[in-house]
Amino acid sequence: MNTSQWIRSLIKPGPRPAIPIMTHPGIEIIGRTVLDAVTDGEVHYNAVKALNDKFPQAAACTTIMDLTVEAEAFGCEIYFSQNEVPSVKGRLVSNAAEIEALPVPGIAAARVPQYLKAVRLATENIDKPVFAGCIGPYSLAGRLYDMTEIMMAIYTEPDAANLLLEKCTAFIFDYCRAIKQTGAAGVIMAEPAAGLLSDDDCRLYSSVYIKKIVDEVQSEDFAVILHNCGNTGQCTGAMFHTGAMGYHFGNKIDIVEVLQQAPADVLIMGNIDPVGVLKMGTPEQVEQQTAMLLDTTRGYYNYIISSGCDTPPEVPFENIEAFYRTVEDFG
Secondary structure: OOHHHHHHHHOOOOOOOEOOOOOHHHHHHOOOOHHHHHHOHHHHHHHHHHHHHHOOOOOOEEOOOOOOHHHHHHOOEEEOOOOOOOEEEOOOOOOHHHHHHOOOOOOOOOOHHHHHHHHHHHHHHOOOOEEEEEEOHHHHHHHHHOHHHHHHHHHHOHHHHHHHHHHHHHHHHHHHHHHHHOOOOEEEEEOHHHHHOOHHHHHHHHHHHHHHHHHHHOEOOEEEEEEEOOOOOOOHHHHHOOOOOEEEEOOOOOHHHHHHHOOOOOEEEEEEOHHHHHHOOOHHHHHHHHHHHHHHOOOOOOEEEEEOOOOOOOOOHHHHHHHHHHHHHHO
16 A cells, blocks of 8 residues: 555544554454464454454554564563563673674564564455554663663663664564565554653664664655654654654653644654553543543644553453544544
């Protein structure tokens, strides 16, 4: 599909499109576990399709935002449980020599083929844009080296940190290129760890590397949407420096301030609290928060209402219904 044209079609007066980052409720619809979905591409796809069948109001479909897939491909040990998202155990590399010796894996490593399978099946069988997920380079480096350690290394061992970032970028580029070959409309690149950095450091250790990927894979038929739920406002400029077609923000940021800074021809997405509101709130609270966001962003035609991050397991279906009902009523 022509993703650029589709994005331009969204940026206009009229009903507001909604694209929550949401897959886990689909897993529950088909009666499977999170573990099933993150290890089996067909189960993953079936969850995406089931959720779209139940809630067709979304303007696009998204796959699971699993920030362990790429780390596992490099060799990290992953903790899995039946109904929780996977997590990285320990660190893979701990010094410059180990970074130097670290090979960049191929896209056949670990669970990467299963995620590509899910995206391909969704793209082939769902009649709307499908956005895959991947991690950003700085966030991946933090999972390989330890988050606290990478934050120190960019000052104490910048050469080693940059080498690790280059290796992370090389793999993510290959992964995004493979995602593009599935026919997906684009990728939502999650870079939450960069939200811990200043604007200058975010440019140096995240945006520069993301821009390399964007420059190579983004095209008329493939968009990069940069997600940073760690950003509270201090590194928004660095995010825009990447040249992505869209930007996705978490619930800790003032979305109106973002819209005031943003180019009018890129998508700005967010930012209902996925845990505090969508999972833990009442339908009335979901309605209130959704209506407030839509009202305060009135007139910004490049705004797409969304969750602030991937919605977790066990979001009540009545809350999802309240979200879409409020969007429809507002429109």
